[in-house]
Amino acid sequence: MSPTATPTPTHADSAAYKLGRTYPDVPLEEKQRLFDEIKADERFHDYLYGCYECGICVAACPSARYYDFSPRRIAQAAAREDVELVYQQMQEDIWDCSQCFSCLRCPRGNNPGGIITVMREVAVNNGLESAKQALRGYTRIIYKIMSTGTQVSPDMLQADAFPDWGPSVAKVSQKLDLWRRALPPETHHTTTTGWEISTRTLVELYLIWHKTGALNMISELDPSLHSLLEEVMEDLLDEEGYELD
């Protein structure tokens, strides 16, 4: 290359490549395909306008304080289209983010937290190992949200799940039914959902999961959860006289 030629970023320019190629078993084409999927998302272009490398996002970021994690690196790798580094981040970094969006302080107008949301979706859609690991122990929440339409339910307050929250959790769980009945709002007497949701509402929610492909997103990630949810939804839709196309 002549010294005056404009350098075109190549695979060998990748920061991750220079530091020693990570995930050598994954072909570059596959990494590129995943990056293209991220880039094709309509939100991506709202979330990235280049990067000054100023680090303001890092100073605001809670996860950067406690993990080896940096929203600046996320924005830079995406801006440079460094597919090696983006792949590495999808496997190692994205699940550290707290999704607080403090990084929206970015003077360039970037949204590193938003880029991470998109990267996570691509990781889930493609069943990446990091997504499987990160979401281990999270299955019940996904099930709750998709099947009941509320995610945080009173019966989640179990002392063995939250030993570090102290004795108040055990007290609540022992008295759960009674204390729920003591709540004045009529919608609040439930123990398995946040509030009482009508059947018609649930039917509409299930139709949304089906029609937007959201249900299929977890088929790679957790096939048994996927079929369980599919069954629950089809049963109710059937009962209510809906046929899925």
Added chain:
Amino acid sequence: MTIPVEKVSGPRRKNKAEFEWTPEHIPEDFHERLFELEEKGELVVQRVDTEHIEVPVKYGRSKKVPIGHTWHHKSCGQCGHIPGYSTSIFWVNRKLGIEYEDPRDQTSCTAWNYYASATSNAAAQAAVAVRNFAAAYETGRFPIIHCGTSFGHYKEVRHELLAHDQLREQVRRVMDALGKPLVLPEEMVHYSEWFYAMRHEIAKHQVRDFSNIAVTVHPACHYYKLVEGDAIYDPEVYGGQRTAIVSEVAQALGAEVRDYSTWFDCCGFGFRHILVTRDFTRSFATQRKIKRMKEEADPDVTLTHDTGCVTTLDKSQFAAKAQDPSFATIPVMSEAQFAALAMGAHPYLVCQLHWHAADYRPLLEKMGIDHEKAWAEFEEATARLERGEQQYLTWEDADV
């Protein structure tokens, strides 16, 4: 009520007395696009067409907050784990004689599957939001959103629906299948904005003196960092340099708002973190928030206005104290519960403080509330349920 801008000027920094946006730096007002699409017949805009209060938001703009005729979009975390939160919101409405609807035709925003697990997509999230908006629209009542994350997420959804034709088309097809219109409200309204708007009315009904109560405020990230243009910024509060939400309600109730250096930090909730990597959440909440507040402001209580923040800041303190007995805890609650207490609400039958973890009893004592007597009243009421005399407690039972 004013909080002077000097309060945010540390020893080495001086803020301008007033902060004004120059016209070229003000982003476009989303209403323009919203009304343009409404005119084209692409969507329905639900207007704030009942009695309302205009409140100041960022960029010197204002926003309409409806007083009554509201449709309460509840929060699963509030209803599920901090039920005194939603109960207090409703109780204050009732006390002020304002009618509202607490719907069953409502799902949560389902944003846990977005911010925590990424097991949803933009179209699904937008359809869930619009379905809820359409449900509110069908009742003729205006949605008021209890959860900070739902509020933030719906603002993002609105932005995406207005910006992306393809997404709008996809969501419209889903709504067609549900037999519902594609509705967006004229304003996205968070319940804490209603409390801000109603603060003087609430103060008129105050029966407990809070002039000896010092508070710190944790503004919720998803309230003002996500799509910041909708958040309340009041020139009277920190010169409009910081959101006035919660602080202004506490001030109106006569409490002293004390500042601390890590006010901008998040609470440490992290969505998946609070469930599966709670060491991060605990460390952040106690070291960056509670400890700093205690050292720098020594408040009697910390107030916030979102589900995750109340949960995180409250529940994380137990382990910190267990590990270090000298760790000084701070009670945590929403400003809705704080306002309800000011208006004479029962600490257990209404505010449901027994669901909270950090010791709130010294605070109640400072407020002049006999918590032992109040607990005996709660136990007496629940004993009636146990004896089968009543199946549920009612609003009448809550006002002892």
